[in-house]
Amino acid sequence: xxxxxxxxxGCGIVGTGVSxxxxxxxxxxxxxxxVLFNLKHVADIDIKRQRSITFKQGVFIKDAEKxxxxxxxxxxxxxxxxxxxxxxxTIKALKNGKHVVTANKALIASFGNELVKTAYKNNVExxxxxxxxxxxxxxxxLRESMVGNTIESMTGILNGTCNYIxxxxxxxxxxxxxxxxxxxxxxxxxxxxxxxxxxxxxxxKLAILISxxxxxxxxxxxxxxxxxxxxxxxxxxxxREFGYVIKLLAISKNYKNNIEARVHPAMIxxxxxxxxxxGSMNAVVINGDVTGETMLYGHGAGMMPTASxxxxxxxxxxxxxxxxxxxxxxxxxxxxxNIKKIPVFSIKEINxxxxxxxxxxxxxxxxxKISGILxxxxxxxxxxxxxxxxxxxxxxxxxxxxxxxxxxxxxxxKMISKLDSIIDKPVVIRIEEDKKI
Amino acid sequence: xxxxxxxxxGCGIVGTGVSxxxxxxxxxxxxxxxVLFNLKHVADIDIKRQRSITFKQGVFIKDAEKxxxxxxxxxxxxxxxxxxxxxxxTIKALKNGKHVVTANKALIASFGNELVKTAYKNNVExxxxxxxxxxxxxxxxLRESMVGNTIESMTGILNGTCNYIxxxxxxxxxxxxxxxxxxxxxxxxxxxxxxxxxxxxxxxKLAILISxxxxxxxxxxxxxxxxxxxxxxxxxxxxREFGYVIKLLAISKNYKNNIEARVHPAMIxxxxxxxxxxGSMNAVVINGDVTGETMLYGHGAGMMPTASxxxxxxxxxxxxxxxxxxxxxxxxxxxxxNIKKIPVFSIKEINxxxxxxxxxxxxxxxxxKISGILxxxxxxxxxxxxxxxxxxxxxxxxxxxxxxxxxxxxxxxKMISKLDSIIDKPVVIRIEEDKKI
Numbered sequence: 001x002x003x004x005x006x007x008x009x010g011c012g013i014v015g016t017g018v019s020x021x022x023x024x025x026x027x028x029x030x031x032x033x034x035v036l037f038n039l040k041h042v043a044d045i046d047i048k049r050q051r052s053i054t055f056k057q058g059v060f061i062k063d064a065e066k067x068x069x070x071x072x073x074x075x076x077x078x079x080x081x082x083x084x085x086x087x088x089x090t091i092k093a094l095k096n097g098k099h100v101v102t103a104n105k106a107l108i109a110s111f112g113n114e115l116v117k118t119a120y121k122n123n124v125e126x127x128x129x130x131x132x133x134x135x136x137x138x139x140x141x142l143r144e145s146m147v148g149n150t151i152e153s154m155t156g157i158l159n160g161t162c163n164y165i166x167x168x169x170x171x172x173x174x175x176x177x178x179x180x181x182x183x184x185x186x187x188x189x190x191x192x193x194x195x196x197x198x199x200x201x202x203x204x205k206l207a208i209l210i211s212x213x214x215x216x217x218x219x220x221x222x223x224x225x226x227x228x229x230x231x232x233x234x235x236x237x238x239x240r241e242f243g244y245v246i247k248l249l250a251i252s253k254n255y256k257n258n259i260e261a262r263v264h265p266a267m268i269x270x271x272x273x274x275x276x277x278x279g280s281m282n283a284v285v286i287n288g289d290v291t292g293e294t295m296l297y298g299h300g301a302g303m304m305p306t307a308s309x310x311x312x313x314x315x316x317x318x319x320x321x322x323x324x325x326x327x328x329x330x331x332x333x334x335x336x337x338n339i340k341k342i343p344v345f346s347i348k349e350i351n352x353x354x355x356x357x358x359x360x361x362x363x364x365x366x367x368x369k370i371s372g373i374l375x376x377x378x379x380x381x382x383x384x385x386x387x388x389x390x391x392x393x394x395x396x397x398x399x400x401x402x403x404x405x406x407x408x409x410x411x412x413x414k415m416i417s418k419l420d421s422i423i424d425k426p427v428v429i430r431i432e433e434d435k436k437i
Numbered sequence: 438x439x440x441x442x443x444x445x446x447g448c449g450i451v452g453t454g455v456s457x458x459x460x461x462x463x464x465x466x467x468x469x470x471x472v473l474f475n476l477k478h479v480a481d482i483d484i485k486r487q488r489s490i491t492f493k494q495g496v497f498i499k500d501a502e503k504x505x506x507x508x509x510x511x512x513x514x515x516x517x518x519x520x521x522x523x524x525x526x527t528i529k530a531l532k533n534g535k536h537v538v539t540a541n542k543a544l545i546a547s548f549g550n551e552l553v554k555t556a557y558k559n560n561v562e563x564x565x566x567x568x569x570x571x572x573x574x575x576x577x578x579l580r581e582s583m584v585g586n587t588i589e590s591m592t593g594i595l596n597g598t599c600n601y602i603x604x605x606x607x608x609x610x611x612x613x614x615x616x617x618x619x620x621x622x623x624x625x626x627x628x629x630x631x632x633x634x635x636x637x638x639x640x641x642k643l644a645i646l647i648s649x650x651x652x653x654x655x656x657x658x659x660x661x662x663x664x665x666x667x668x669x670x671x672x673x674x675x676x677r678e679f680g681y682v683i684k685l686l687a688i689s690k691n692y693k694n695n696i697e698a699r700v701h702p703a704m705i706x707x708x709x710x711x712x713x714x715x716g717s718m719n720a721v722v723i724n725g726d727v728t729g730e731t732m733l734y735g736h737g738a739g740m741m742p743t744a745s746x747x748x749x750x751x752x753x754x755x756x757x758x759x760x761x762x763x764x765x766x767x768x769x770x771x772x773x774x775n776i777k778k779i780p781v782f783s784i785k786e787i788n789x790x791x792x793x794x795x796x797x798x799x800x801x802x803x804x805x806k807i808s809g810i811l812x813x814x815x816x817x818x819x820x821x822x823x824x825x826x827x828x829x830x831x832x833x834x835x836x837x838x839x840x841x842x843x844x845x846x847x848x849x850x851k852m853i854s855k856l857d858s859i860i861d862k863p864v865v866i867r868i869e870e871d872k873k874i
Contacts, residue, residue, distance in 0.1 A: 025585055028587070031771060033584070034772065135728035135729075135731060137578050137581075140581065144574075144749060145745075147470070147749055147752045148462055148749065148752070150465070273714075288572075290572070290742070290744060291572035296734075299731075305727070308582075308725065308727040323760070323762045325765070328760055328762070335468065
């Protein structure tokens with residue numbers, strides 16, 4: 001029987017969940033692993049916060065450094081969140097020879113390479129299954145189950161807040177603001193939802209998936225990011241008429257020497273399994289050259305689903321500790337010396353189909369001008385719909401294009417926007433027609 | 438650099454796929470694992486079969502025993518299929534100190550315990566990710582990712598042949614026979630589809646999942662099995678009218694001291710993510726007490742998806758060989774001494790909602806008699822529909838019940854069948870209303 005001492009940094013929602021599991025499921029986990037996990041300390045500066053757990057005398061402390069410097073602690077779980085303090089503590093812990101488990105996507109997306117290198121240098125494990133997709137085992141799947149696959153593309157619904165809002169808007173035909181309000185009431189959105197609704201949380205997760213999927217290094221800033229704040233019920237309605245659903249997608253496609261990496265709202269057809277992922281649920285479709293299309297689905301956030309992923313990392317590390325097995329699997333799925341930087345296509349270089357909605361003056365000839373400009377830019381039209389609904393003095397002209405280059409789209413839109421008959425800023429939503437590349 | 442020698446027994450479809458991957462992706466897999474896999478021998482008695490691969494001189498042999506007795510071979514991959522010869526070879530290989538990987542669900546479902554014990558006794562690994570759900574990493578997910586979870590229920594579409602047939606019947610309103618014919622033409626059904634369409638293939642896979650999910654032992658014969666041969670387009674049509682889809686499900690629910698384990702066609706509501714799994718795709722919904730609802734989705738069969746899972750097992754074992762790490766994870770996810778037999782509820786003891794279709798003589802009073810009998814058996818009716826469509830001298834009376842005990846259902850149906858006005862054998866399909874237990 002092996003005892004392994006755990007220290008947790010940060011006792012917010014996930015910290016409480018992990019503590020609960022380690023305490024309440026101690027015997028259960030022992031029956032599966034042979035390891036008795038001892039939660040030695042949990043540190044949080046907020047000692048007054050109400051938590052749905054009671055710790056034994058002396059377990060809860062205020063000083064994180066005490067955990068980091070405790071020679072008896074084997075594994076440290078970083079659940080502080082944010083970047084600066086979390087990074088400082090993680091680096092110190094790794095340098096002190098502690099294995100570190102984290103659920104902190106911003107930390108890894110921003111400083112992943114530095115942390116991974118520090119872990120290697122100090123001969124310890126660094127694990128982060130919970131940082132991406134909550135309880136969905138997406139990191140284990142990419143690193144282990146799909147080890148024989150070249151990953152061709154990944155498309156994920158990786159933010160529960162956005163998916164809840166878009167589902168709400170879609171099912172109840174309500175505005176973004178109203179859906180956001182309800183998401184806050186139900187606890188699916190934070191008081192400051194900026195990182196979620198502007199797409200940055202999804203971009204953090206996509207950066208992590210990319211670093212694991214391709215054995216390539218990218219910079220977070222290379223990911224194109226667009227949030228969902230400008231999605232309107234009218235566009236959701238039009239999407240439905242054409243057989244599409246609007247989702248905030250994190251997309252990456254692998255072209256061997258370049259990749260695409262982008263987060264934006266997109267219309268997807270009902271043939272895409274992601275179109276059925278509703279509410280706060282997450283899912284990611286991974287296309288491997290050997291497996292073909294696969295998908296993982298589950299709760300992408302929340303106290304217990306996230307804690308489940310943290311526990312799986314803790315157990316994996318414990319199994320390596322018992323068997324005196326150091327970094328059995330490369331942290332990023334590939335050996336460090338084989339990981340090279342890969343250029344990311346700028347958004348102008350991608351090809352997609354597009355949905356446009358123009359608010360046009362209700363007079364003839366508008367369509368002729370718009371289609372002329374599109375034609376001049378090598379953009380071919382698949383569907384035009386003019387419903388004649390007059391809304392605030394304009395009628396919506398909806399156009400769906402065939403595949404076109406985004407650079408041409410942007411140029412054409414600039415010209416169309418200048419037309420006298422175009423009253424408002426055009427709405428543009430990319431369509432992800434293909435399931436694969 | 439470590440070289441690991443592999444021997445493959447059986448070079449049918451999956452054997453060819455695994456061989457291809459080991460040869461064509463040798464350098465790729467090395468870049469991820471540091472291991473150079475050498476496919477030393479592939480054995481098959483059928484030397485004339487056309488295969489989409491050319492082996493180097495001396496690799497392809499006829500004699501499996503040569504592989505089993507080769508002291509240079511570290512890992513043996515059993516891809517013969519069937520039970521008797523496969524079992525004999527697997528036991529011999531394990532006893533010779535070879536690690537064994539298999540994709541053979543019938544083998545594991547029938548002799549799993551014996552094989553696992555033999556592996557332990559000889560201090561070698563025995564892995565079978567490919568035996569269940571093709572490339573979906575369901576075994577790794579249950580054993581590793583969900584290690585902190587008590588599994589509450591599993592519901593799977595685990596047979597691509599049946600799912601293809603039911604999807605075809607549903608989308609094209611065609612008969613079972615016609616859909617089966619097309620499945621054969623497209624290569625989704627074997628010449629003799631008995632094990633698939635009668636539900637036994639799904640039962641094999643469910644037995645494997647159960648052995649991993651609960652840390653309990655069951656006997657294959659304890660699983661209730663019902664195939665899809667009696668599903669008619671009319672019932673699929675009625676299901677649709679009530680908001681259901683018919684799928685062949687493998688279901689297990691965990692009641693701590695007993696479990697349910699059954700394979701049968703079932704109606705599921707559109708709110709169940711399995712309702713969208715179409716064609717030959719597989720998926721399994723797993724409810725953990727910590728994760729809540731999760732789902733894996735992917736190709737459940739086929740040359741390359743299955744090979745992908747085999748490779749992940751080979752790599753896992755290789756990583757243990759390099760690090761001199763023996764049975765790092767218990768083969769069935771729990772230590773052998775903790776695995777106890779758990780009783781399986783007989784089908785009579787389960788509770789479900791039910792769909793009935795009676796072919797009744799077109800005269801008044803039938804419904805009163807049927808509902809009287811149901812009431813006498815404590816079965817409460819949720820919906821009755823009598824469309825008045827006269828088909829071959831009878832009208833269909835469709836009834837959907839609230840939750841009821843199957844024993845009562847069977848007794849009531851026996852009585853109803855004896856009514857003069859009931860012309861044909863009643864159709865009964867269980868409804869899986871709940872996503873969780």
